[in-house]
Amino acid sequence: MLSLPQLIGFSEQNGQWFAENVSLSSIAQEFGTPCYVYSKKALTHAFDAYDKACFRKDGTRRARVHYAMKANSNLAILNIFSKLGTGFDLVSGGELARVLAAGGKASDCVFSGVGKSHSEIATALKAGVKCFNVESIPELTRINEIASSLQLKAPISLRVNPDVDAKTHPYISTGLKDNKFGITFEDVIHTYQVAHQMSNIQIVGIDCHIGSQILEISPFLDALDRVLSLIQELKTVGIAIQHLDIGGGLGIDYGGDTPPDITKFANTLLDHIEKSGFTDLEVIFEPGRSLVGNAGVLLTLVEYLKPGETKNFCIVDAAMNDLMRPAMYEAFHAIVPINSSSTDSSVYDVVGPVCETGDWLGRDRKLSVVSGDVLAILSAGAYGFSMSSNYNTRPRAAEVMVDDMVVHVIRERETLENLYQGERII
Template sequence: MSLIPVLNGFSEKNHTWCAEEVPLDQIAKQFGTPTYVYSKKALSDAFNAYEAACKKPNGEHRARVHYAMKANSNLAILNLFARLGAGFDIVSAGELARVLAAGGSANQVVFSGVGKSKQEMIAALKAGVKCFNLESIPELTRLNEVASELGVVAPISLRVNPDVDPKTHPYISTGLKGNKFGIAYDDVLKTYQEAAKMSSCKIVGIDCHIGSQITEISPYLDALDRVLDLIKALDSAGIKIHHLDIGGGLGISYTDETPPAITDFANTLLNHIEQKGYGHLEVLFEPGRSLVGNAGLLLTSIEYLKPGETKNFCIVDAAMNDLMRPAMYEAYHAIVPVKTNTNTETLTYDIVGPICESGDWLGRDRALAVKPGDQLAILSAGAYGFTMSSNYNTRGRAAEVMVDGSQVHLIRERETIESLFANERLLP
């Protein structure tokens, strides 16, 4: 099985896979493996595809992009998006600190997530974030108390759970009744009415996010219509909404998926909002995967080829701690040899890592013509790759590099073994 997605920024040239103008084997030689490799062009082009729909011909915005940075939070990537004009969607105080360290503006940050602590609320209020997306009455009550203690007013929106099936993996579906996210649709109006009574909270928006890796527009339109009905009901109740946050979740092509093109997707939703009479609202998109997923890959080297009675194993130096998605979701990532071997027999392999778990696999049943010492590129790894990586088995996390044309920039050093236990202490 070998399904290669259509990529921007990565291609095969003269039998060698390249990141923009740089051969991947050159990157492996310079920086070692495993290493995450990102294309600046692919990142910029994906952002500009959203901007093509978000900007009016006169330069004004009818919508803004707030990058969902949980997909990939490297400072260089955040800085690139900040330079391009992005806001940010965060889910922790740590992510807020990253945005600020990368040159992002707090007043263009929306703070999402179901479990904000008091300390995180304080940090966000002091920084001056654009909005808190709240997901329960207890969270609303706590934020009002914290803001009152600080003598400030917290800008808020409520996250609606519209009970819409996004038709994606159950682990990344967030808009159904059984999910932990958002406020039940039938409870939204009364919750807004409670919020309107709170002296230290100011209602500024309404929020909805139904899931991730969604490849159809219809679930978005279904959710959007339900939220627009709520805005109408809120207006009738004297509660004014200033912005509509429609979340993110647009999928990418890992194999043969055919998600809508970014600009077409954004235009469809924005035009729908205008046709329904709500074009005056500020609209927020919160894309993550669709900005970074196919703009990155994981470069790894083959340690051993191990023939087996029922399977052949290609053992590489990357593992489930580096790329968790296959083990966690049984996710498919296309895997290609960095250089074509014309004199090597093609065999079917499971690509596995050195971790002591049967779940440590990166690809199954792949036809490869390879030998030990070769490099493989695990494609479509820019989203939820490094951010979900760990130090399991006391393995240092991978290096990260950004390619810009013919230039390669190290944007995260490889972790050393010593750094992994630098904060630990022996008993006296």
């Protein structure tokens, strides 16, 4: 039996799949395939689940959500979250430009990432970002020098590498000693003391992010305890921390996964901080996948059914360039026909047209399909379009947003001419 994720905004009714109140079949017919489809209802529901935990019983705020926009950076999605009240977690100057273009504020942005360039730092300083999450002493030195040249103070927090196993895929684990991220736990106090002596650095916070698609609360609590101990130790050497950024990384249900309930997860961490005696810290969550992952699907057309001696192949018009996660992480996405069929089912590998054996979207899937049917690849709202490419000179997919009965095009499908318009023959 196929295990489907628990979805908000997408549903199957009498053999037909819908995004809110619009059939996916009508969307595929009007906008073509491959096509990403998002539900505004699902985005809002996920945000509300976090926001519910961000207030105490007396109504006072104890935390705020900063969307980790690398998961999906479409302007329409950023605008929706900005209107709901999120800040943003950035990892590039391009992402800052997107926030501003979407109507967000630089002062609501934290700038993360291990390789911030000179121009990115200068632009972010001039724009007035909330803070930089600093990951090394060389980066700290560069920020101080640039801030000095601009006659500005740079607000910073240090990203702590707590050496905690997030129990997730090694490519998306970020909190172990052999990962490239953050300041080694044993070096954090010294690095803060170095920062404290820099004339154009203002220490405002501390940051920790241990990975992605984490399905248990215990690794978060382990990391949190290590960071809270650092805050206490910093206080004894005269360095005050104003905010605690506890990162993101909460997993979603891709089909058979059992992540914690969002509100329960957030409450558990926030209650733990307050019970540990830290009641005056501003706390920041940086969710990405758990806000958008199950708010999107990828529609794709069945081009051919190719039977084989050991494998049957369902060849579709979407490919690894449209959805990289299966090829990169061997990730599972549930795949369903958007309309039921009386055709006998067979077991297929769902593959795309890209000239790579690694171009697959699902393996060993029992499907009742014929050529011309449309499939929905579920849970594709995070790290779908944002990781897509033009490999094999393939235009990137269209993106649409469903808001109740209205379907909005939020990114037009690329044309072939778009792909080489900046190129020149010599």
